[in-house]
């Protein structure tokens with residue numbers, strides 16, 4: 001393959017992150033091309049969330065660099081707010097603002113950060129909410145919604161800024177099993193729209209279906225990566241196999 | 254959990270990281286330099302403006318007389334000791350009374366309605382009444398009743414400070430108690446803990462941690478307001494400064510007393526800042542989890 005003319009959307013080089021407890025990410029490399037969906041799997045504590053938080057500049061790196069569309073974003077001179085405007089992030093615990101209605105949650109950033117007029121922002125927000133079947137909830141407050149609805153609003157909220165890259169951190173882990181489906185099908189739609197995404201998840205079935213590439217993290221390193229049918233069905237590394245066996249034993253594959 | 258070894262994997266910082274660390278260090282140096290320079294400029298301007306004022310010499314004489322300061326300092330320190338003791342008693346009293354009232358205000362069962370109403374009226378009444386009026390009523394009004402065993406003016410003044418501050422602290426405590434999520438109570442009660450045990454072991458510890466900074470802030474305010482006792486007669490630092498001023502026709506003793514109050518406040522303010530900082534750190538750690 002010849003070198004691509006356009007840089008990858010996301011490029012992590014030699015990323016290292018240390019907490020008081022120890023080294024959480026070590027010498028980690030990861031490239032994500034445009035329209036690509038990369039799924040991070042690995043045991044709890046393997047560093048998936050930390051990697052996503054580093055990409056969103058919520059955590060400073062202890063070494064290495066991260067580039068977004070070829071721009072070095074971990075340079076100390078970059079303005080993190082400008083970088084975050086181009087990245088959407090969704091958390092496990094939704095983190096909707098409880099004092100704002102669904103509509104205000106979604107339009108907050110477009111209006112305050114991007115300076116969109118209220119009417120435009122609300123029209124866009126309603127269109128997005130209608131797409132996920134939540135137009136009738138626009139005036140509700142988050143605590144009146146089910147977990148699945150809240151998480152779909154959270155995803156719509158980060159979509160409203162038209163991000164270049166979406167980071168999803170275990171977006172279904174806090175949900176009841178019967179609510180997982182509605183959130184996952186929304187992520188499927190994003191993929192169909194060509195959104196570039198990095199997804200941390202424990203849903204192996206979903207990983208297999210949605211991923212272009214699966215990366216297995218262990219002790220802060222990507223131990224194995226490749227197409228889902230290979231990594232999930234026929235892993236080359238013993239540690240990957242061990243992890244998958246444990247997941248299989250708990251009935252989540 | 255995968256164990257992550259701390260043992261270093263032969264890690265060497267890359268040139269990029271070294272440059273990043275150096276840049277951060279430079280930024281720190283630059284901000285320290287800028288801060289010191291701007292402080293120096295403002296300081297010099299202020300000194301020039303004040304000492305260059307036409308009335309400076311007269312003001313210096315009547316407010317900054319070193320001889321008067323030296324003479325009055327021991328007497329004012331004596332008075333300040335009274336303030337310190339009063340502060341200790343009022344702080345403890347107001348914290349306990351405030352906590353009691355806050356807990357009474359959160360009692361749910363209907364039988365407690367009278368207590369709840371009483372506690373609520375207390376906080377309304379004493380947060381609404383100026384401290385000075387409560388102080389005068391207690392120190393001038395109560396002795397006027399000529400009852401047997403009326404406590405001294407000092408004790409009465411202390412009671413006035415305590416009941417007014419307890420009303421403020423009660424509201425801070427109550428805000429803390431109500432900020433603990435109901436699911437916490439549900440979890441505690443479902444374990445079989447009684448209402449009291451739930452309060453004591455689950456709700457109050459979380460509430461106190463959350464409201465420690467505003468509580469301490471109110472105590473800083475109290476530590477200044479103990480000086481108001483001088484209006485009722487007891488000879489504290491401010492009263493002593495007043496006496497000295499009357500004797501020397503010089504205002505320096507007031508300045509001495511003011512400086513001593515600031516010195517007395519510094520430890521409490523430092524503790525407040527530290528506690529606030531710790532609370533903020535803990536919150537951001539919770540958010541990260």
Ligand SMILES: Nc1ncnc2c1ncn2[C@@H]1O[C@H](COP(=O)(O)OP(=O)(O)O)[C@@H](O)[C@H]1O
Pocket residue numbers: 019020021024042043044045046047048049050051257538541
């Ligand atoms: N703010 C923090 N302070 C200290 N240690 C942390 C912090 N955040 C994460 N860690 C540690 O980093 C490791 C990786 O955590 P995380 O990235 O959340 O793993 P995952 O998302 O894969 O479960 C864990 O051992 C965790 O304890």
Ligand SMILES: [Mg+2]
Pocket residue numbers: 048049050169170
């Ligand atoms: Mg995680």
